[in-house]
Amino acid sequence: MAGGETTGENFFNTIQKPFPDVVDGKLDTEKFLEAANGTVTLLEHMGRGFTPMARDLSGNVGKLTKVYLSDKLKNSTINDMLIAERDEGKNNVAAEALIWYTRSIHYLELLLDKLLDEEENGSSDIKEILNNAYATAVKPYHKWLTQQAVTLVARASGMFISKASICRALNTSSDKDEFQKDYKAFVCNLNVVRCHVQHFLTQENLDNKTPV
Template sequence: MSTPKNDIKSKNFEDACDEHFIQFPQIIDGKINTEKFLDAARGVVQIVNKFGKLFAPVKFDMQGNIEKLTTKYVADKEKQSTLHDMIILEKATGKNLIATDALMWLRRGLHMVHLFFEKIVEDHKTGNTTEDLGAFLKRSYKEALEPYHGWMAQQLFGLLSRMVPTRTQLLQALADEQKNRDDTILQELESFLVNLRENIQNLVTLYLEHSLENDAKV
């Protein structure tokens, strides 16, 4: 039996996305595979690393939360094969909700990254691209993280928004310094954002359904 043309296109598109971005897992039976999610999250940390040294606090915060979740996961991979199983199992213990807190903050950080890249993709589609990405980062931070940050953290992100690479610099960094790859990178990025968005929305629902969201500022 021949493979439908649209399936070939879809497969090639996924392969292209995997060249520069590690895809977040498909949601199966309403749950997210823990190992695949953590692998993809590590990929995002590497992307943030390309923003420059000044973004080290963001990188290390995400990395720290990934490490906490990894430690929890390797303690019992079978029982915690999905993030949902991990968090519900931890909640049942009623104490030391380390993984629950780590996943909440990691999700918020991923949400900011998602919003930022989504704005870049949407901007590209207008045909009148913006070179200064500072406003995009500010708006993304305001929606995803600012409500949970105190004055010090807000000041830090205000500084970072002024230090974000230009559009040209960022896309070239994402392309591993290869030039004239903007269209390809943005196509890969748009594909990458689909599963990331679904993973974030799924986790938001999980935390709301089980009253796990903590709105306290840090």
């Protein structure tokens, strides 16, 4: 196979755009939003069980996009956009949207990472994988009532989710090695950007951890 040639299509080498590299400690907003919209589509491809989460992500990406479009030059990087919003004494729409978006993609990152590991080595129940990802990434920021509501939704959603169906939906025609390479590259990319954003939010005292 010639260098750079792929052996078929999958979600990660066709639809999903990579998150931008961190340049001088900052993330390009337009490229970030393009990739963020891809994660919404990713969840939609993963099946009906992920519809509530896809809608949540879409809402937060929409809020970030609206703030970005209000002044593209001023908001050219995610970092500058949040600092400007804070310094202008606004109501932190972008910060709150980014906080929840980042928590959600942490959940997605843990889920994807575990699914790939399970495909190679294990046999854990999909509900256990979902519950563990939620407990780590999102549950600490939910009040008890919200936790119960999420648990009920997760139980209902679990009827429409399987490890095999997720992988089939994301890999349309590429061979297994090609798919796993692209899959792992995306999870790594997601981790790098998520960690950078969470560090930035904490550093700038923008990470509101109050449970809702």
